[in-house]
Amino acid sequence: MRSTPHAETFPAHTPATAQVFTTVLSHGPLTRLEAGRRAGLSPAAVTKAVRPLLASGYLVEGGPGDGGGPEEGGTREAARPALGRPAGLVRVNGERALFAGVKATGDELIAVLTDLCCRVRLARRAPLPDRAAGPALAALADLVHELLTHAAESRAAVAGLGIAVSGDVDRAEGVVRYSPFLDWRDVPLAELAATACGLPVTVDNDVRALTVAEQWFGAGAGLSDFALVTVGAGIGCGLVVHGRVVAGAHGVAGEIGHLVVDPAGPRCHCGNRGCVEAIAGDAAIVARVREATGRDVPDSAAAVALAHQGVPGAREVYARAGEAIGRGIAAVANLLGPERVIISGEGLAAYDLFAAQIRQAFTTAAFGSAARCDVQIRPLPFEEWARGAAATAIQTFITHGTGSGKG
Incomplete structure (x- = not known):
């Protein structure tokens, strides 16, 4: 990931600030007391952490009636102040910065412009007539520049771009190691x-990127x-363990699509037989x-x-x-015991x-108790x-600022 000379820098001077x-x-919106309780920090640590965020306009603080619902920057219920003196609520100023996000499929690019609370301001789609990295990158840049033109009407700067690609993606290096649907190998996408x-730019596997958005x-x-299982062109799985999205030592954690469930089943493109994806x-x-x-x-x-029509064999x-x-x-529930499995995807x-x-x-x-896992459907x-x-770009911005590398 590269920074532009005048790129916005998030004032995360300490890990507690980002937390x-x-x-x-x-x-x-939350009271400072509730924010500290959820983050596991003392009131003094919270006060120190929020000071630069308030000063730079990333957080705003008001009375107990301020902050409102999601449309005003609050994404979850507000904490109730204790009896006595009303506690002011702290909320994120979503208008403080903008972010772009692009999802690349085998034949299309889907892009959004969001605010800091990841609320979509604008969505655009463009065909991907050529999957080769060069032409695909040119089409992606054209789409992003369209978003930037729209963003120029806002007072907030676009602070980062996130790109989500299927397959084996090394987020730390910003490299797409292998994307089967795009037929890319070792493409330094973040740098390009x-x-x-x-x-x-932050580049990540598309299922992990969606998992970040669902987590936040x-x-x-x-x-x-929790686990997010996506059903469609491929079968993907994003994992959150102890509050962190898991990528694994080699960036391929959660490859549920390549669990073998029928050793005598059809051949998979990975070379095995009977994978879930096959x-x-x-x-x-x-x-x-x-x-x-x-x-x-x-x-x-x-x-x-055909299946809905009842054609024999299709169902x-x-x-x-x-x-x-x-x-x-x-298998995921047995191994990790998640509280919830979310099933999503175009399939x-x-x-x-x-x-x-x-x-x-x-x-x-x-x-045993793994069967009690809450399975939810979320198209x-x-x-x-x-x-x-875009959520991965926001995550990189918050946790590393713009001068830290590839996220």
Whole structure:
């Protein structure tokens, strides 16, 4: 990640400053006392932490009636002040900075402009006619510059760009090691995009980026342990353990799509047989529906339509996919014991076709108390994945500022 000469710098002089800000961002508006309780800091430490944030306008403080709901910067319920003197609420000033986020698929770029609270100001889409890194980067830069033109009308500066890409992504180095849907290998995307767009850039795996957004602003807020499973072109899994998004030593933690659930199953592109993705990924389902029905099935939408029409063989393909996903989720629950598993992704258009099989396979394969894990369905459009990319840029900005490297 590269900084522009006049890039905004977040005043995170101590880890406590970033910790308090993140706490208020995810759960605020909060009283200082409640912010300290949630962050595990003393009142004196909170006072010291919020001082530069208030002075620089990243936090604002008001009376007990100030702060409001999400539209005013509060993303969670406000803490109730104790009896006696009313406690002022601290909230994030969402207008203080803007961020761009881009989600890259195999044929499209989806971009959003958000404020500091990750509320979407503008969303744009552009086709990706050429997946080669050079032309794709040029298309991405054009889309980002469109967002920057819109942002120029605001008083706030765009402080960072997040890019979410499927596959093996080294966030620390800003390099896409391997993206199967883009066919990229060892692309230094953060460096290239920083040069093309003139912004500090954070690059991350798309599922991990979406997990960051869910942890801070969505169904995972307030949970110390949860998993996000995405169903679509691939089967992905983002993991939060003890409050931290887990990438693993080599950046590939959570590859639920390559858990083998049927050793005699179909060949996966990874080289193994019977992976969850080889049974439940979009391409696998389309191929199986073609075989089962003997019809020309061009894409997943057509496969879903045949199953909904009751064409013999089509529903069975989805039932098998649901069983594979359920067993994969159970493996995650057995290993990590998350409080919640959130199921999302573009493949949820077919959720009614395999929902029962997912839950049945999960219940059967989950061991003991792991079966009590709260499984939630949360359909999210690709704009939310782009918002996840923006969330990673916000995360980098808060925790490292703009001069720390690649995030």
